[in-house]
Amino acid sequence: MVPAASAGVLLVAGVALATAAPASAGCETRGTVQYCDMPVRPDGTWDRCRIAFGYGISGVGDSEPTRVRCSAVDPNRLWWVGEPPYHVDP
Template identity: 35%
Template sequence: MKRCVVGALATLLMTAGLITSAPPAAAGCVYGGNNLGKCDGPVQPDGTWQRCVAVAQWVPRGASSYLVPVKHCQVIGPGRPVTDLAFADPPTHIAD
């Protein structure tokens, strides 16, 4: 019985250590503002990256209308003009 308790405690402590040492889930993302969130993909060899912006879209359904998140993505970076202001801020890669 004692071995089971000690083993369970050791497993719990190891799991807690792995969880606390994991990188944050929001790395490369910002949430809030005028959008639901923005996330940047990895920087490519040419210096560009893909930025995805989630915005809320109104779906009318009579008395049960609701908002649905919609994802829009665009490749941005050096030499790539931003065509939509939702993608412009911040002007650099989010994880940097």
């Protein structure tokens, strides 16, 4: 039987592996957020996934989940503060 704390670590590790970016993506980590950019399309845009890793224990036997959000990036528009203001190459 796996202790509860070890099971939580295994679960978080499994989620991180399951949400890992494809091999063609370039990734950059800033703090607890990883930005992964997919290849640039002919029109100059690309898709960026933001992977916010859990912040550890938030309560007894509870932990924050890893969150993933992907969206299209247009380099001609304003950038979100804190994000890489360029395409992250592999």
